[in-house]
Amino acid sequence: MMNLAAYLFISLVLFLCGIIVIIARKNIVAILIGMELILNAAALNFVAYSRYVTHHIDGHIFPLFIIVVAAAEAVVGLAIVIRFFQIKETIHIDDATQLQS
Amino acid sequence: MEYTLTSIAPIVLLPFLAFILSALVVKKSDNLAVGIALSGIVGSAIFSSRVFYDFVFGVYSKGYYIHKVFNWFDLSYGDLVFKVDMGIYIDNMAAILLFMVTMVGSMIMIFSTYYMKGDKFGYGRFFVYMILFSTGMIGLTISDNLLSVFMFWELMGFCSYSLIGFYYQKESAAQACVKAFMTTRVGDVFFLLAIVAIWSVVGSVSFVDIYAALADEKFAGLAIFGIPLITFIAISIFMGTIGKSAQFPLQVWLPDAMQGPTPCSAMIHAATMVAAGVYLALRVYPILEAGHILIFVAYIxxxxxxxxxxxxxxxxxxxxxxxxxxxxxxxxxxxxxxxxxxxxxxxxxxxxxxxxxxxxxxxxxxxxxxxxxxxxxxxxxxxxxxxxxxxxxxxxxxxxxxxxxxxxxxxxxxxxxxxxxxxxxxxxxxxxxxxxxxxxxxxxxxxxxxxxxxxxxxxxxxxxxxxxxxxxxxxxxxxxxxxxxxxxxxxxxxxxxxxxxxxxxxxxxxxxxxxxxxxxxxxxKPHVENFKSYSKSEFNYEDSITRNFEKSHYDASHGMxxxxxxxxxxxxxxxxxxxxxxxxxxxxxxxxxxxxxxxxxxxxxxxxxxxxxxNKYYFDDFYLGGLIQKGLLPMNRFFAWIDMGIYDRFFIDGWERVLAVCYSAAGWFDRIIVDTIFVDGIGAGTRLVNVILRTFQSGKIQFYFLVGFIGLAGYILTLL
Structure with missing residues (x-):
């Protein structure tokens, strides 16, 4: 019998994985992937609470929005990364220093 | 014919102006300075001859006097009146003396053009002193109060010092002028004492106020050191006369004053300075009379x-x-x-x-x-x-x-x-x-x-x-x-x-x-009864300056x-x-x-x-050898010992030591507390905070994110 806590635990693991990836990895693409993990963790939370607590349709609709926004965000992010790579010939995060004085 | 200030003031202002001008030009041209000085005294004589005429032959010969008061300075505060007035006071006696001083002064200065011509000690310089001297005497003659008398009195003292020591390269002249100055100073100190004593009782030193105070018997019953105050004042003023008019026992300065040029002897010893002492005694005659010291005066x-x-x-x-x-x-x-x-x-x-x-x-x-x-x-x-x-x-x-x-x-x-x-x-x-x-x-x-x-x-x-x-x-x-x-x-x-x-x-x-x-x-004689209940406020500094007063009728029988x-x-x-x-x-x-x-x-x-x-009755020997060598010098040495041995040593030097300790304590406080702790401490603290804060601003976006995440996590934890 799977209950709410299991879903929340999975969501937490996903979230922490995403955070760790964002903080620890130097690859910009990996960081984008980490951000997708965080978004998915949030979406899972919505669904889990909708299923076990509110019994309402709203929580099911919200992940759809999140998936769409994540797709759009991934497009923009990857576009930035590609452009960055064209200029710098690297996708190392520490080289993204143009805005520093 | 009314007197205004413009007919009186030039008598004293012309010589004074001539003094200033001649003193300015004397370095350039001796003859110009002499001309200015001569025209100053002659101009003064012309102006004073009008006063003389009016007071001897003319309208005022029957008993008027001119009295004009100016407020010099006023430091009154509440009920304390401290107001000093300068004034002009001319009666028949002053008018005659004024005329004599200016005329004889003119003659002496004309003669000086013969006597001092080509003098290697300064032809013009002599006239500069002479005209200032005349200014002093003229000013003294028309003064209405003892304070301005004293000022002109001292002005003449200074000029006589300069004139007696005119041949400044002569040792005897240099000594004579110091002697004259110091000897007259003995009398002047008493004179000043008398002025202060009068002020303390009358609240004014104007002659008419003093006469009024005598008429109102303000001095009655007052005593100082067991003698009546009025006697004390009379003796003190008369000491001024003794000093200035070279009376026994302060006569020693006058013969030595012959070291000056002869015309200046004529000026000092005939026309002006020595006459000032007698003139003062005549002016304050009511005080001498009230003090019962006339017999003392006569014996002196x-x-x-x-x-x-x-x-x-x-x-x-x-x-x-x-x-x-x-x-x-x-x-x-x-x-x-x-x-x-x-x-x-x-x-x-x-x-x-x-x-x-x-x-x-x-x-x-x-x-x-x-x-x-x-x-x-x-x-x-x-x-x-x-x-x-x-x-x-x-x-x-x-x-x-x-x-x-x-x-x-x-x-x-x-x-x-x-x-x-x-x-x-x-x-x-x-x-x-x-x-x-x-x-x-x-x-x-x-x-x-x-x-x-x-x-x-x-x-x-x-x-x-x-x-x-x-x-x-x-x-x-x-x-x-x-x-x-x-x-x-x-x-x-x-x-x-x-x-x-x-x-x-x-x-x-x-x-x-x-x-x-x-x-x-x-x-x-000034009859003090005429001034009974007199108040100076009657004058009020306005322009009307002639006043009538009932002169005591000439009485050949002396009231007998x-x-x-x-x-x-x-x-x-x-x-x-x-x-x-x-x-x-x-x-x-x-x-x-x-x-x-x-x-x-x-x-x-x-x-x-x-x-x-x-040996002049050994007065010089007594003063120099006895009074000064035996009396004054040991006393001076004693005071010098008090000054240097006690005061300097214990108070000045001791205080210095106290201060040195205070200063070293203050220096320590400055170095340790203020400099080290406050000034340097604030710098070090700032640097420390700077080091801490700098680590947060690494420029790494992931570090910022981590900090932001930890902060958010901490915030959420506090909510739980």
């Missing part, structure tokens, strides 16, 4: 008159004889004040100023021409003169007239004035036994005056020339406007007719009638009954006859001793006394 005057006359007997320097005769004549004036011969004392002041100025100028005329070709200096010693009558006839005539005047021969000014003083002394002696010595001193001095003056005349002008070479080198006198004119002009005014229409002493007033006694009717007055006049007549015979006796004695040489000079018979006289 008598002792001075006789003592100085005796010293003059043995002097061989022509200027020294005149100097001692000046002291002697000043003694007469003070004696006159003491015996209540108010107008006679003032008349003697004027008469003496004229004939003594003339005598000094005449001696200057002689000295300037007697040029010693061996030493290059001028000759003042009478033993080297003699027979100069033929070489200098005009000087001789002027000097002879003045000698008649000073000796008290009838029909000369000295007789008119001196006889009144002696006559009043004689009357006082017949009424009060304590005044008998005063009269004797006066008559003895009169005899000696005639004797030593004619001794001087015979030694100088008569007989055979004793220094043949000097005589032959002397030029024959010709009439010079600046040499002989002042002498002859002044010698005219030695005639008694200018002072009294009756030509005689007071004894014969009844015969001649009051209307000939113009001098005596003009100058009267007709019988007694007749008796007194009788005594006066006797006194007048005695003084005529005394003057003749002095003349004859000198005639036989120094002209006929029929009587041997008594110097050998009275050798010890001659020695005493030559």
């Amino acid at each position: 005057g008598g002792i001075t008159a006789l003592g100085a006359a005796t010293i003059a007997l043995v002097q061989t320097d022509i200027k020294a004889v005149l100097a001692y005769s000046t002291i002697s004549q000043l003694g007469y004036m003070v004696l006159g004040v003491g015996v209540g011969a108010y107008n006679a004392a003032f008349m003697h002041l004027i008469a003496h100023a004229v004939f003594k100025a003339c005598l000094f100028l005449a001696s200057g005329s002689i000295i300037h021409e007697l040029h010693d070709h061996h030493t290059g200096g001028h000759v003042q010693e009478m033993p080297r003169m003699g027979g100069l009558r033929k070489k200098m006839p005009l000087t001789f005539i002027a000097m002879l007239l003045c000698t008649f005047a000073i000796s008290g021969f009838p029909f000369f000014s000295g007789f008119v004035s001196k006889d009144r003083i002696l006559g009043d002394a004689f009357v006082m002696a017949t009424q009060h036994g304590s005044f008998i010595p005063v009269a004797i001193l006066g008559y003895a001095a009169a005899f000696l005056t005639a004797f030593y003056m004619f001794r001087m005349m015979f030694l100088t002008f008569f007989g055979e020339p004793r220094d043949k070479e000097l005589y032959d080198h002397t030029k024959q006198e010709t009439l010079l406007w600046n040499r002989n004119m002042p002498l002859l002009f002044l010698s005219i005014f030695t005639l008694g007719v200018f002072y009294s229409g009756s030509f005689t002493g007071q004894g014969l007033v009844k015969v001649a009638g009051d209307r000939y006694e113009w001098f005596s009717t003009l100058v009267q 009954s007709a019988d007694k007055a007749h008796h007194v006049h009788h005594i006066h007549s006797i006194g007048a006859v005695i003084s005529i015979f005394i003057a003749l006796g002095g003349f004859l004695l000198a005639f036989f001793m120094y002209f006929k040489k029929s009587i041997n000079p008594w110097a050998s018979k009275f050798a010890w006394y001659t020695k005493v006289l030559k």
Whole structure:
């Protein structure tokens, strides 16, 4: 019998994985992937609470929005990364220093 | 004819302006400075002649006075009144003195153009001092209060210092000017004390306020050190007179003051400075009277008159004889004040100023021409003169007239004035036994005056020339406007007719009638009752400056009954006859001793006394050797020891040590607390905070994210 806590635990693991990836990895693409993990963790939370607590349709609709926004965000992010790579010939995060004085 | 300030102020402002201008130009041009100074004093004489005319012949001769008050400064605070007023006060006495000072001053300064011409110590510089000196005397004459009198008094003190020390390269002149200054200072200190004492009672030092206070009896019952305050004030003011008018015992400065040029001697010792002391005594006569010290004044005057006359007997320097005769004549004036011969004392002041100025100028005329070709200096010693009558006839005539005047021969000014003083002394002696010595001193001095003056005349002008070479080198006198004119002009005014229409002493007033006694009717004692309940606020500094006051009527009988007055006049007549015979006796004695040489000079018979006289009664030795060496110097050393041994050592140095400890403590506090902890500590703290904060601003986006995440997590944890 799977209950709410299991879903929340999975969501937490996903979230922490995403955070760790964002903080620890130097690859910009990996960081984008980490951000997708965080978004998915949030979406899972919505669904889990909708299923076990509110019994309402709203929580099911919200992940759809999140998936769409994540797709759009991934497009923009990857576009930035590609452009960055064209200029710098690297996708190392520490080289993204143009805005520093 | 109303007086305004513009007709009075130039009398004192013109000489002062001339002083400033001549002092500015004296370095550029001597002649210009001399011209400015001369025009200053002559202009002042012209302005004062109007005042003189109005007060003697004109509208104000019946008893007005001019009084104008200016507020100098006002430091009043609440009920405490501290207001100092300067003012002009001119009555008949001041008007006459003003005219005398400016006229005699003009004559002396005209003569100075002859005497000082080409002087290597400064022809122009002399005139700068002289004009400032005249300013001081004129200002003193028209002062309305004791404070401005004191200021002008000190101004003259300074000028006399400068003039006596005019030949500043001469050691004796340098010492003489310091001596004159310091000796008069002794009297000035008492004078200042008296001013303060008067201020403390009256609240003002104006003459009219003082008269009013005397009339209102404000001084009654006040005492200081057990003596009545008014007596203390009177003695203190009279000490000022003693110092300035060279009375016993402060007479020592005047003979030494002969170190100055001769015209300045005429100025200081005849016309101005020494007269200031007597003038002050006359102005504050009501105080002297109220203080009951007139007998003291009379004795001081008598002792001075006789003592100085005796010293003059043995002097061989022509200027020294005149100097001692000046002291002697000043003694007469003070004696006159003491015996209540108010107008006679003032008349003697004027008469003496004229004939003594003339005598000094005449001696200057002689000295300037007697040029010693061996030493290059001028000759003042009478033993080297003699027979100069033929070489200098005009000087001789002027000097002879003045000698008649000073000796008290009838029909000369000295007789008119001196006889009144002696006559009043004689009357006082017949009424009060304590005044008998005063009269004797006066008559003895009169005899000696005639004797030593004619001794001087015979030694100088008569007989055979004793220094043949000097005589032959002397030029024959010709009439010079600046040499002989002042002498002859002044010698005219030695005639008694200018002072009294009756030509005689007071004894014969009844015969001649009051209307000939113009001098005596003009100058009267200030009657304090006229000023009773007087308030200065009546003046209020507005423009109306002439005021009427009821002058005490001239009373030939001195307020005595007709019988007694007749008796007194009788005594006066006797006194007048005695003084005529005394003057003749002095003349004859000198005639036989120094002209006929029929009587041997008594110097050998009275050798010890001659020695005493030559040493001026040992006053100088006593003051210098005794008072100063034995008294003042040890006292000064004692005070110096207190100052350096105790005060400096314990208080100054000890305090320094206390301060050093305080300073080192303060320095420690500064270094450790302020510098190290506050200043450096704040710097170090800032740097530490900086290091901490800098680590957060690494520029790594992931680090920022981590910090943001940890912060968010922490915030959420607090919510749980």
